[in-house]
Amino acid sequence: MTPQERIQELTDTLNYYNFQYYQNSQSEIDDFTFDRMLEELVDLERQYPEFRRPDSPTLRVGGTISKEFATVYHRFPMLSLGNTYSETDLVEFDNRVRKGLDGADFEYICEQKFDGVALSLTYQNGVLVQGATRGDGVRGDDITANVRTIRTLPLKLHGTDVPALFEVRGEGFLPLSEFERINKEREDIGEPLLANPRNAASGTFKMQDSGMVAQRRLDCYMYSFLIDPEAAQAAGDQAEPVKTHEESLLALTRWGFNVSPTWKKCADIKEVMLYINEWETKRFTLPLATDGIVIKVNRYDQQRELGFTAKSPRWAIAFKFKAEAAATTLNSITYQVGRTGAVTPVANLTPVLLAGTVVKRASLHNANEIERLGIRLHDTVFVEKGGEIIPKVTGVDLTKRPADSEPVVYPTHCPACQTPLIRKEGEAHFYCPNEKGCPPQRQARFEHFIQRKAMNIESLGEGKIEMLIDKGLVQSPADFYDLTHGQLLGLEKVFADEETGKRRVVSFREKTVDNILKAIEKSKGQPFANVLFALGIRYVGNTTAEKLVDYFGNMDALMTAPYETLVTVPEVGPRIAESLAAWFAEPENVAYVERLRRAGLQFAGERKVVEVEGDSLAGKTFLYTGTFAAYSREELEAKIAANGGKLLSGVSKKLNYLIVGEGAGPSKISKATQLGVTMIDEAQFKAMLGE
Ligand SMILES: NC(=O)c1ccc[n+]([C@@H]2O[C@H](COP(=O)([O-])OP(=O)(O)OC[C@H]3O[C@@H](n4cnc5c(N)ncnc54)[C@H](O)[C@@H]3O)[C@@H](O)[C@H]2O)c1
Numbered sequence: 001m002t003p004q005e006r007i008q009e010l011t012d013t014l015n016y017y018n019f020q021y022y023q024n025s026q027s028e029i030d031d032f033t034f035d036r037m038l039e040e041l042v043d044l045e046r047q048y049p050e051f052r053r054p055d056s057p058t059l060r061v062g063g064t065i066s067k068e069f070a071t072v073y074h075r076f077p078m079l080s081l082g083n084t085y086s087e088t089d090l091v092e093f094d095n096r097v098r099k100g101l102d103g104a105d106f107e108y109i110c111e112q113k114f115d116g117v118a119l120s121l122t123y124q125n126g127v128l129v130q131g132a133t134r135g136d137g138v139r140g141d142d143i144t145a146n147v148r149t150i151r152t153l154p155l156k157l158h159g160t161d162v163p164a165l166f167e168v169r170g171e172g173f174l175p176l177s178e179f180e181r182i183n184k185e186r187e188d189i190g191e192p193l194l195a196n197p198r199n200a201a202s203g204t205f206k207m208q209d210s211g212m213v214a215q216r217r218l219d220c221y222m223y224s225f226l227i228d229p230e231a232a233q234a235a236g237d238q239a240e241p242v243k244t245h246e247e248s249l250l251a252l253t254r255w256g257f258n259v260s261p262t263w264k265k266c267a268d269i270k271e272v273m274l275y276i277n278e279w280e281t282k283r284f285t286l287p288l289a290t291d292g293i294v295i296k297v298n299r300y301d302q303q304r305e306l307g308f309t310a311k312s313p314r315w316a317i318a319f320k321f322k323a324e325a326a327a328t329t330l331n332s333i334t335y336q337v338g339r340t341g342a343v344t345p346v347a348n349l350t351p352v353l354l355a356g357t358v359v360k361r362a363s364l365h366n367a368n369e370i371e372r373l374g375i376r377l378h379d380t381v382f383v384e385k386g387g388e389i390i391p392k393v394t395g396v397d398l399t400k401r402p403a404d405s406e407p408v409v410y411p412t413h414c415p416a417c418q419t420p421l422i423r424k425e426g427e428a429h430f431y432c433p434n435e436k437g438c439p440p441q442r443q444a445r446f447e448h449f450i451q452r453k454a455m456n457i458e459s460l461g462e463g464k465i466e467m468l469i470d471k472g473l474v475q476s477p478a479d480f481y482d483l484t485h486g487q488l489l490g491l492e493k494v495f496a497d498e499e500t501g502k503r504r505v506v507s508f509r510e511k512t513v514d515n516i517l518k519a520i521e522k523s524k525g526q527p528f529a530n531v532l533f534a535l536g537i538r539y540v541g542n543t544t545a546e547k548l549v550d551y552f553g554n555m556d557a558l559m560t561a562p563y564e565t566l567v568t569v570p571e572v573g574p575r576i577a578e579s580l581a582a583w584f585a586e587p588e589n590v591a592y593v594e595r596l597r598r599a600g601l602q603f604a605g606e607r608k609v610v611e612v613e614g615d616s617l618a619g620k621t622f623l624y625t626g627t628f629a630a631y632s633r634e635e636l637e638a639k640i641a642a643n644g645g646k647l648l649s650g651v652s653k654k655l656n657y658l659i660v661g662e663g664a665g666p667s668k669i670s671k672a673t674q675l676g677v678t679m680i681d682e683a684q685f686k687a688m689l690g691e
Pocket residue numbers: 017018021026027028029030031032034035061062079080081082083111112113114115116117118119134170171223294318
């Protein structure tokens with residue numbers, strides 16, 4: 001291949017990966033490989049500048065803007081960062097900085113390189129007025145409504161030294177705990193899992209419905225403060241209220257922004273190296289994924305002196321950690337059957353130390369992956385820990401393949417119930433189709449049914465269901481409603497923990513039985529939307545269930561609705577509509593619904609008649625905006641009415657309180673601010689109720 005051809009090829013390939021990464025929030029290759037290809041292209045273009053294409057990825061900041069959002073022009077371009085994986089490069093960077101500053105003294109600030117999405121936020125008179133993505137660096141997407149859902153982001157700043165107009169930049173991210181929670185929920189309703197926290201965050205910020213965004217608790221760490229000196233002076237502010245990056249981090253913290261406390265001032269590159277070494281493993285204790293360390297020259301005047309290249313500042317660099325890897329032996333593979341019947345191969349390894357923890361198991365994802373890796377049992381394999389919690393097997397050391405290595409034979413039958421496995425077109429996983437009888441799937445169905453957002457019988461958790469199944473007392477969740485005191489009292493089962501061998505006894509005493517039966521009885525009052533969610537229809541999560549209830553009002557209308565009607569329901573697409581239609585077409589499912597109906601569960605969504613709870617809100621008027629943790633809209637409205645309050649339909653002088661939730665509407669807030677209406681949050685509202 002000629003250099004020109006290679007330049008063509010690299011340009012096309014990298015542009016494709018960039019598109020997938022920034023527009024579709026997908027990584028088809030790992031960052032290290034991507035960066036190596038980019039470096040190769042930079043080198044080739046340096047040697048053969050005549051072949052460089054105008055659309056070369058070396059000239060542009062990764063992303064572009066999308067049609068779905070309004071376009072925002074950045075006051076200051078949002079650039080990328082030069083990056084490196086080697087300490088030698090860092091020393092070179094240090095030399096360049098020293099030379100650029102003519103030998104003057106300087107300091108560095110080291111920060112974590114948070115692995116999320118760059119956000120630009122504009123504050124005017126202390127109020128958040130705009131949130132934007134980086135886009136192509138010059139123009140980004142206006143995602144203000146989505147950004148407002150970040151709970152740690154102050155919507156209004158307090159303090160006497162807040163400039164009239166400034167921009168703050170930070171990294172929007174999905175905390176690891178939240179990433180896991182969402183994936184558990186997705187697994188529960190059969191949605192494909194989110195691949196990693198970065199891509200999940202990027203996809204979430206681009207959602208059209210900020211109500212959906214609010215349900216995923218995004219967070220944001222601030223790392224940069226920008227002000228236009230002329231505009232500042234015109235507004236009567238200091239031209240440069242802070243003179244160093246350090247001062248800016250302290251000021252942002254003081255004004256109420258979320259600044260990760262992990263940053264450190266370093267006197268020289270040696271201290272920088274120490275910081276890097278310290279965080280190479282410590283970073284895994286952070287609540288979010290990081291992929292390196294960012295090193296910035298501290299003083300602003302020195303930053304200006306060093307300036308920028310077309311793509312990145314000369315006064316900063318990112319040191320990226322190569323995903324932590326270790327070599328160990330693959331002893332065997334366990335095939336786990338998940339809640340939805342998907343079979344996941346898990347590698348059992350000789351324990352090895354990886355990024356500060358002992359790893360014994362790693363994910364192999366699916367059959368394709370095993371084939372792609374070409375793994376055999378007893379091979380020496382590489383395991384890596386990336387942004388995900390569970391490490392994964394990434395390769396084989398063929399030079400170490402032992403004589404007794406064995407090919408991996410993928411099971412043809414479910415390891416839990418021996419049903420032949422099937423593979424749906426276009427899907428990577430094999431499934432066990434025995435939804436009702438396969439033990440892990442059956443167990444999952446029960447657990448789904450009792451969860452708080454469904455029937456809320458959580459007193460049945462922790463092994464109790466397993467025991468009821470074992471004793472033959474329940475075959476379907478409908479059987480809960482036939483359980484009697486006599487059947488339950490005295491039941492006992494001993495559970496042994498596989499890993500530790502510790503024994504745990506679960507036994508049903510008088511009080512336990514009472515609690516369970518009470519919770520079962522109480523569950524009959526759960527609203528129709530919860531019941532619909534509890535049925536466990538694939539892809540029907542609790543939000544979808546609410547929309548269906550809003551639309552159809554009762555079960556009979558929903559059950560008899562043809563596909564054509566189902567797809568017209570807000571937020572129900574062809575996939576959900578098909579799943580619903582298929583579910584109701586099964587006589588067995590219809591019989592299940594009828595049993596639950598006879599048991600007394602709610603199958604109609606009429607608004608409940610207001611039952612007076614008190615008069616703590618008497619004579620006061622309310623309006624709400626956004627979504628709330630403890631109440632649905634209906635519940636909040638009912639709460640206000642039940643306590644003597646009155647709900648208004650818009651912001652006016654008559655309004656006493658605006659209750660502000662996540663993803664609150666900017667127009668309501670600014671109008672309320674103008675009219676001097678008191679704004680309260682969910683906690684303050686609860687306090688008014690005395691809750
Ligand atoms: N795997 C793939 O398919 C693929 C595709 C495209 C890009 N990438 C990866 O993305 C990189 C380029 O992406 P980029 O330009 O978005 O990011 P970058 O790695 O060049 O770094 C710049 C970004 O770092 C972030 N950042 C995090 N912490 C920061 C801090 N403390 N201070 C300042 N900035 C901070 C900001 O969002 C900023 O925009 C590539 O090097 C590659 O590794 C991967």
